Amino acid sequence: MTAAAPSRILIVDDEEIIRIGCQRILEDANLIVDQAENGRAGWEMIQQTPYDMVLLDLMMPEMGGLEVLDEVQKYDDKIIPIIITGFATIETAVDAMRKGAYDYLPKPFSPDELRTKVNRGLEKRWLMLQTEQLREERDRNLLELTNEKSRTLTLINCMREGFVATNRSGQIVLMNPAAQHMLRLNREKAIGSAVAGLFGNPELEQKIAATLETVARTTTVTHMEFKASDARVLQANISPIVVDQGETLGTVTILIDVTEDKKVEQMKSDFVSLVSHELKSPVAAIAGYLNLIIDGLTGGNPEKERDIIVRSRDKADSLLALINDLLDMARAERRGAAKVRAPLDIVPLLGESVQFYQNDARSKSVSLTLTAAETLPQILGNSDDLSRLFANLISNAIKYTLANGKVEVSARMHEDQVEISVSDTGIGMSGQDLEKIFGEFYRAKNALARKITGTGLGLAICRRIVQDHHGHIAVESQLDVGSTFRVTLPVYKNK
Amino acid sequence: MDEQKRILLVDDDPDFIDINRMILEAADYAVDEAHSVPEALEKLSNATYDVLILDLMMEDRDSGFALAYAVRSDERLRTIPILMLTSAEEKTGFMFQLSQDQEWMKVDDFAAKPLKPADLIARIEKLLGRNADQ
Incomplete structure (x- = not known):
């Protein structure tokens, strides 16, 4: 039963013969036994040594057995108290049991009676301790379970x-x-x-x-x-x-x-149908022109036929330009690692673009000039994209400017950013066009603009490039006076 | 042949105006053109036309409808036959059909762009013939 540590018992009795007798009998049963000759001494020993059981005589000087029993109950209710009494009356026994004694031994008692009652008491104590241990274990498990439950709930709630x-x-x-x-x-x-x-x-x-x-x-x-x-x-x-x-x-x-996913899906399918429409228009026009020749509606007039063929070629060219713009736009969309970015000077790039479009400008009798600040800080960017940005803005400006007009390109610092502006003295735009001009396939509605070819993607590409460079693009315009496009780009800061 | 019939072409796409003009002129029609709804309304108030050819989607999605509606609401213009041209099925995914849409479309004929020359002429002749019967 007590395989690990032997149980420890205290005998409290003023009769020495009882103490010695009990000690001998119990020590033979492999128990550790201490003695106390009165209640007070016993109570003090109980407070100093952990006992499994106390045998208490009821009638003792100094402190009576019932008094000690009372204290023991309050001190540790797992110590098993057994009452020894010389007055084996039912009343005292009942009284002691009511006060919490586990059992009682009427004097005189035989060694067997002592052993049986002590063993039973110790067994009771062992069971109590086992129960206590199991309850603690169960409580601990329950606590873990509660923690686990609240953890899962926290995850679900988050x-x-x-x-x-x-x-x-x-x-x-x-x-x-x-x-x-x-x-x-x-x-x-x-x-x-x-x-x-x-x-x-x-x-x-x-x-x-x-x-x-x-x-x-x-x-x-x-x-x-x-x-x-x-x-x-x-x-x-x-x-x-x-x-x-x-x-x-x-x-x-x-x-x-999935609201946002749906929006993106919708935008994608809108864009695809918009692109299909834009691609269909020039092809339909080419088919229409060719049908005129095939059906002989030109009356065999070679000049008329040549005019139709030239128009078809122009439509094919504009289709090609549109496809190129679409490819550019897809390229501008591609962000992140695929793009090479380096610190670069804006002015030489601008200079190249201005140089490239000088012929176009001259053939329309439009003056094209570049004014740049002496020194400008570098910006971090992709030179192909930025060339495309400047080319789109400059070619647009020339396209919408009438003969003898001016296109002025400038680069300077504005606050802490590099500002590039392209101003023209062109046909300009109305307020409602300004809001939409950077959108895909939007072209300003203007009697003059109708004669000017364009894909409607140029400025949309510009906006994407600028956004990709963490910059800003804006336009000011007045109908019949001209437009100014302003691009601001953040300065490259080394470290 | 009796006097030359006059047709007003309304389209914001200059290519289609030019192509249809050549087809119609070759078939001996007198052709006038308008590039926007206001321009068309102005021409309609100043001259008499025998047929109106409208593009469904000029400028905004339904300007062709708006113009057809304006014509049908005008006492003087309401009998002019209207041929509505459209590439709408591309843009909206819907194919308009005369039988279903005629009631609210208020037009006389409906065709998808681009029309072959012979088809365009056949449709115009049909519209003029029907108009003459009434």
């Missing part, structure tokens, strides 16, 4: 995705704040409520119900998309909660806000 769990009757048992927000529900009220009619979305409710009903496999996931009340698009992935035996205990629904 998810950006909505999380809704139902039991097998379709009542909500768990819902995280994200789901509450997405479904515009009060979590406290929703928990415990049936799903049916709660979400304001019959399809979702029906799918959750169907998931509960179908023969469950853990791999079954139902996907659906729906519009929430605030026009956000949510994706719901519903799966059954299945235990080992294939029994469905409920459902878990994960909600993902």
Whole structure:
């Protein structure tokens, strides 16, 4: 029983013969036994040494057995007290037992009686200690369990995705704040409520119900998309909660806000149909022109035919320009590591572009000049992209400027940024055009502009390049007076 | 042949104006052109036309509709046959059909761009013939 440490017993009795007798009998049973000759001495020893059991005589000088019993009970209720009494009356025994004694020994007692009662008491104590230990273990486990539960709950509550769990009757048992927000529900009220009619979305409710009903496999996931009340698009992935035996205990629904994805998807498909339209127009025009010749509507007039062929060629050229612009735009879209960036001087790049367009300007009798500050700090950029930016702005300016007009290109510091401006004395734009001019395929509506070819992508490409360089592009314009495009780019700071 | 029929071409795409003008002039029609809705309305108020050829999507998505509606609402103009040209199926993904859309389109014929010369002439002749019967 007490394999590890032998039990320790204190005998408190004023009769020496009893003390010695008991000690001998109990020591033979491999117990450690101490003696005290009165209540007070015994009580002091109890407070100094951990005893498993005390044998207490009821009638003692100084401090009586019942008094000691009282103190022991308060001190440590796992010490087993056994009362020894010379007055073996039912009353004293009952009194002692009521006060918490485990058992009593009426004097005189036989060694067997002593051994039996002590052994039983010690066994009781061992069981008490075992119970105590088990209870502690259980409490510790429960604490861990509670911690684990709250940890899982914390994780679920921190998810950006909505999380809704139902039991097998379709009542909500768990819902995280994200789901509450997405479904515009009060979590406290929703928990415990049936799903049916709660979400304001019959399809979702029906799918959750169907998931509960179908023969469950853990791999079954139902996907659906729906519009929430605030026009956000949510994706719901519903799966059954299945235990080992294939029994469905409920459902878990994960909600993902896909509104932004949908917007991007929409923008992409809008752009594709816009591009298709822009590509179709010149091809349709070429087909139209060729049909004129094929159907003999030119009356065999070679001059007329040549005019039509030249127009077709021009359309083919503009189609080519458009495709090149689309490729440029795709290139400008590509960000990050694929782009080589280096500190560079703006003025030489501007100079090259101005030089390149001198012939165009001259053939339209437009003056093209560059004014640059003596020294300008370097900027961090991609020289191909920046050349393209300057070329687009300068060629645009020339294109929309009438004969004898001026295009002025300048570079200078403005506050702490490098500012490049391209001003023309061209046909200008109205206020409503200004807002949209950097958008794809937008071209200013102007009787004069109609005669000018363009893809409608040039400025959209400019905007992308500038944004990619963390800069800013803006335009000021006045109808019939001219336009000024201003690009500001941040200065390159070495370290 | 009786007197030359007059056609107003309304399109903001100069190529289509030119192409259709050549087709129509070769078939001996008198052709006038307008590049915008206001310009078309101005021409319509100053002259008489036998057929109107409209592009559905000038400037804004529905300017062709707007013009057709304005013409149909005008006491003097409402009987002019209208041929609506469109590349709308490209832009919107919908193919307009005369049978379904005629009620609210208020036009007489409907065709996708580009039209082959023979097809354009056939459609114009049909519109003029029907108009003459009424």
